[in-house]
Amino acid sequence: MDAIDTVLTTATNDSSSRRLFVRGFLALTPLWIGAVPTGVAYGLAAREAGLTLGETQLMSLAVFSASAQISAVSLIDERAPVVMLALTATALNAHLLLLGLTIGRATRASRRLRLAAAFFLTDGAYGVALSAGRVTLPSLLGAGVSMFIAWNIGTAIGATAGGAVPDPRGLGIDVIAPLIFLVVLVPLVRTRAAVQAAAVAGASALCLAQVAPAGTAVLGAGLLGGIAGALGSGRGRTDVATTIAADKGGAG
Amino acid sequence: MNIVGAVLVMAVGVYAVRLGGLLHAGRSLPAASVRVLHLVPVATLTALVTISLASRPEEVGLRLPAAVVAAVVAYRTGRAWLCIVAGLTSYWLLRLV
Numbered sequence: 211m212d213a214i215d216t217v218l219t220t221a222t223n224d225s226s227s228r229r230l231f232v233r234g235f236l237a238l239t240p241l242w243i244g245a246v247p248t249g250v251a252y253g254l255a256a257r258e259a260g261l262t263l264g265e266t267q268l269m270s271l272a273v274f275s276a277s278a279q280i281s282a283v284s285l286i287d288e289r290a291p292v293v294m295l296a297l298t299a300t301a302l303n304a305h306l307l308l309l310g311l312t313i314g315r316a317t318r319a320s321r322r323l324r325l326a327a328a329f330f331l332t333d334g335a336y337g338v339a340l341s342a343g344r345v346t347l348p349s350l351l352g353a354g355v356s357m358f359i360a361w362n363i364g365t366a367i368g369a370t371a372g373g374a375v376p377d378p379r380g381l382g383i384d385v386i387a388p389l390i391f392l393v394v395l396v397p398l399v400r401t402r403a404a405v406q407a408a409a410v411a412g413a414s415a416l417c418l419a420q421v422a423p424a425g426t427a428v429l430g431a432g433l434l435g436g437i438a439g440a441l442g443s444g445r446g447r448t449d450v451a452t453t454i455a456a457d458k459g460g461a462g
Numbered sequence: 463m464n465i466v467g468a469v470l471v472m473a474v475g476v477y478a479v480r481l482g483g484l485l486h487a488g489r490s491l492p493a494a495s496v497r498v499l500h501l502v503p504v505a506t507l508t509a510l511v512t513i514s515l516a517s518r519p520e521e522v523g524l525r526l527p528a529a530v531v532a533a534v535v536a537y538r539t540g541r542a543w544l545c546i547v548a549g550l551t552s553y554w555l556l557r558l559v
Contacts, residue, residue: 247543265465272473277503281510282472288517292468298510300475304502310483311491321485328481385525388514389532389549395507396536396545403497404504411505415512424517428509435505440497 227348234352238338242360245334248390249364250371252279255386257372259287266372270365274329274358277302277394284387285425294425301432309336319347330354407439528553 249270256266261283269279278299285295310331314324327347335353339345399408411431418427491499515525532549539545 244542247546251546261465265469268466269469269472272469273476275476277507278472278476281506282468284510284514286463286465286468289463292463292471295468296471296475298506299472300479301506302503303476303479304499306480307483308491308496308499310480311486312483314484314486324484325481328484329477331480331484385528385550385553386546388511388525388529389546390542391507391511391514392529392532392549393536393542393545395504395511396533397540398504398507403501407501407505408508411508412512415509416516419513419516424513427513428506431509431512432502432506435508436498436502439501439505440494443497443501 230346230348231352231355234335234339234349234354235356236352237349238335238353238356241334241338241357245357245360246364246367248276248393249361249366250368251364251386251390252276252283253365253368253370254372255280255368255384255390256283257369258384258386259283261286263369263373266369267362267365270362273299274361275299275303275332276361276390280387280390281428285428287384288424290423290425294423294429297429298425298432301429306331306333309333313345313347313350316345317347323347323351327351327354330358332357401443403439403443406442407435409435410438411435524553524556527556 252270253266256269256279257263261269269282273279273282281298281302282295285298310328313331313336319327324347327350330351330353332354334357335350336345338353339350395408399405411434414434415427415431418430422430511529515522515529518525528549531552532545535548536542536545
């Protein structure tokens with residue numbers, strides 16, 4: 211009876227995980243309306259910066275982060291070294307460390323499922339999975355896969371179209387990069403601490419760009435702004451969940 | 463620059479951050495670190511917008527108004543595609559003037 215109970219429990223868990231995965235996948239599909247055009251814009255910007263179709267698509271398949279990819283395109287255009295690209299990409303996704311800690315504490319999922327779900331962890335997937343009440347890794351994985359597909363479809367369209375445009379810089383396609391940064395940034399600036407962080411970062415970036423390469427200026431300003439905002443937040447003891455709940459918003 | 467190599471290095475860095483929290487759920491971070499980590503993306507994005515706009519000083523008069531329009535649209539509608547279309551349209555219209 212123990213073996214039968216184990217099989218039934220495993221089968222029940224598997225079918226319930228599959229249901230949660232499908233539910234998460236479908237719940238995210240309304241966000242395709244934002245993800246696909248942003249992917250198109252990234253594809254166009256990447257081609258304008260000189261990346262090939264394959265390189266553009268590879269970045270979406272391997273990195274899967276709008277802000278990190280657009281920053282990389284922008285920094286490649288400025289001839290920043292590879293280490294700056296990697297550090298900037300990591301800095302732009304630093305908050306996902308906090309999301310991961312929150313989710314990880316609330317679930318008993320296997321190590322294998324955590325390794326898989328981690329690749330697809332984004333703000334959008336987390337928000338959609340949370341909207342169902344309690345975040346489970348299967349639903350997070352489903353939402354993440356859905357976002358991944360939309361992002362890569364958009365990238366493919368933009369990268370293909372970008373190759374057909376004869377003079378993208380002449381058309382000002384490179385202005386897309388700061389616009390995409392704004393799409394992600396504006397929803398995040400909703401507290402005094404965030405405004406303070408943004409103000410210090412903007413001023414620091416202008417000053418640092420006079421004496422340092424673009425990549426170094428971005429990282430330095432990002433760190434200075436983060437510290438300034440944290441110092442001015444005026445909170446006492448703060449845990450991860452409280453910080454995220456108070457300031458949740460935006461896309462990755 | 464070896465783009466494929468750069469992409470792979472970036473991919474490892476981003477995955478490490480995503481995985482770090484999920485794998486180390488039993489740990490706690492100092493409150494100050496949590497506050498800084500939470501605000502670094504805001505600050506980094508602002509720095510990127512600033513440097514991106516300032517990198518073409520001859521077009522600041524075109525790009526800055528377009529960025530303001532895009533930011534307002536993003537704030538009012540929350541729709542990414544609308545923000546990008548509004549910003550690009552503003553930029554192109556200003557170029558015609």
